[in-house]
Amino acid sequence: MDSGRLEAFSDGVFAVAITLLALDLAVPRPGNGALTHLLAGRWPSYVAYAVSFAAIGVIWVNHHSVFRNVTEIDRPTLYLNLLLLFFVVAIPFATATVAAYLRDSRYSGDTTAAVLYQCVFEGMSLAFGLLFWRVVKYGRLTVPLSEADRKRAFIRFSIGNLGYIAAIGVAFVSAPASLIIAGLVAVYYTFEQTPVAAAAPAAPDPDDDQ
Amino acid sequence: MDSGRLEAFSDGVFAVAITLLALDLAVPRPGNGALTHLLAGRWPSYVAYAVSFAAIGVIWVNHHSVFRNVTEIDRPTLYLNLLLLFFVVAIPFATATVAAYLRDSRYSGDTTAAVLYQCVFEGMSLAFGLLFWRVVKYGRLTVPLSEADRKRAFIRFSIGNLGYIAAIGVAFVSAPASLIIAGLVAVYYTFEQTPVAAAAPAAPDPDDDQ
Amino acid sequence: MDSGRLEAFSDGVFAVAITLLALDLAVPRPGNGALTHLLAGRWPSYVAYAVSFAAIGVIWVNHHSVFRNVTEIDRPTLYLNLLLLFFVVAIPFATATVAAYLRDSRYSGDTTAAVLYQCVFEGMSLAFGLLFWRVVKYGRLTVPLSEADRKRAFIRFSIGNLGYIAAIGVAFVSAPASLIIAGLVAVYYTFEQTPVAAAAPAAPDPDDDQ
């Protein structure tokens, strides 16, 4: 099965999810106070919007990086991709929740909200790790990897996971700090961490043991 | 007419519908109780989200399976595909309704909501069956099927229908149980039930053991 | 400029607009009466949903029919396509409005709502007529049409317009009757009314005078 339609469908889901993030920016109707104050009071929404936008954007870039080196996929890959999207689609909900509870310091839910937020990202990260492993192991790659390279690729790709686990722990202490960690993980993935892709431009290696 | 744009449009609709499912996860604004309680009390939303996400995901996988073996379609196929999408698009509404009524045990609408939910799936299933039949019978397939194979394919593909009919009946007794049945039907369709697709890779290479 | 990306973008807009239609199906939260009653009382929403879904679906089919016979388009075509989408995107709003005012007979806005609804469709129809004319006249077609064929094609394609004009008039008398007319126009366009497409399968005619 070629990966074209998997990419098209995933792009659609990424596009809708990233656009829905902005729905939470909406300010209350006129008559609820000065607009300047209303906007200023919503800074957690902007931070959460920026972090989640960056995260989904980077997930998309890496998804693109992985699949452009794959010429053929199987049915389990489609399901692992759906598992990834299952968590991606929950990101706007988690983002809106953490923003709402950070905004209103009268209520104590910010810890719970931040834990929820980081758990959604951890779930996404685990699903992406599984998907990556499946693709590298069973997909037909344009540039096949050796067993050792595959392991190295998997570790390098999955290590961001530890960032989200750390962020879950930090969330119990400080919700804003955990958001910063999530932002830093996005920065890590900004750089090329998908060695399938990195290997691609290199000439096909004769002693590659695929 | 080639099926490329039918697939692109359908992918768009599937992507939006699957993402809109998550809108129902939203929790009440701060000030309505402890967030942990709010989240815990919304378990029917998570179950309904998971079942409907799996269902739409599996519909997408099968849609993909069917159409990648079709090189040419006609106008009635476009309309049958629209009929399928007509029901797919109603899934987020049915999901939100069943979740809302399962959540709040003070009200008795859960039976009605579950029947509605299963009827939307039954409609989807009938439309998909018709679409499948049309494609297998009139579409230009990459690997044409014999009359007998076509019948077998149709029966195997349509049998999930019975699951939804059973679920409608069960919904009158227990709404949660009917959700479980819908989940089981999704599991059935997780496996290859579209023999057009199954037949396709068979032909070419005799010693292909990949 | 090839028409691929115009089609991809339009498909995205059609897909989102057709899915947003279903948002209006949402019933009130539990505690506002028996669900069976709530659902039954919302029949105008179902009728409006069905008519608008059919209309957008048929617009998509015809859009597809027109553009699959076009190999090259110019910048004004992109803008006329945007004008078409401008009205398509307003359909969910017009649909929700007409449904809300038909639902509640205590208020008299149903005439206004139905006129608004039909005006959106008339605008869509005019924009599609202009787009069709531009494509047939200046686009590079796979099967070029003679001047006479072009005129005939334009008239045949644009005649649905009269249906919407009639529907605007009827809306002043009866809102439900005007919805029926809109539905009938959708039925008219269900059949092939885009002779560019119809001409395509025929072998290139030697005495074609383009």
Added chain:
Amino acid sequence: MDSGRLEAFSDGVFAVAITLLALDLAVPRPGNGALTHLLAGRWPSYVAYAVSFAAIGVIWVNHHSVFRNVTEIDRPTLYLNLLLLFFVVAIPFATATVAAYLRDSRYSGDTTAAVLYQCVFEGMSLAFGLLFWRVVKYGRLTVPLSEADRKRAFIRFSIGNLGYIAAIGVAFVSAPASLIIAGLVAVYYTFEQTPVAAAAPAAPDPDDDQ
């Protein structure tokens, strides 16, 4: 990296953002006054909808113009494209806010709302300028530009920026006037302002000094 998936993802985001604009057209439920009055009182929403629709539409046309002349892109281009989308996705929010505050003259937020609106567009414009520069400088173009042509192209493309800066200033004096300026900038970009594209149809120039 070829630009196909960047375009597909961007098209998805543009399509969702342009469709979400129409959500703000929704009128209050029946029982809040005569529908004709309700509709008439919402003219700022229609103006804002039209201006923002035109703006996103024109951004899409230019995005298309730029990328159809690019055969190969790099990772930073993906991120600059995400930065552009970051602002595009905020347009429905900014549009709804300016419409809400223009609608209700009892409240004074219209200046703030208009400044916010223009700042989102200025951000979009800066991001698009950066993206354009990156593509022209480092992308593999179908028709490479000379250093002088590149500079000229960049200036011609970026000059709309000044329009948005002017609009920010004007917003402090008159919110409606600043909307008109934003509309005029959209008109400017309606015409071909992406000389990469303009150069493309010309035959490859032998003394092109790329």
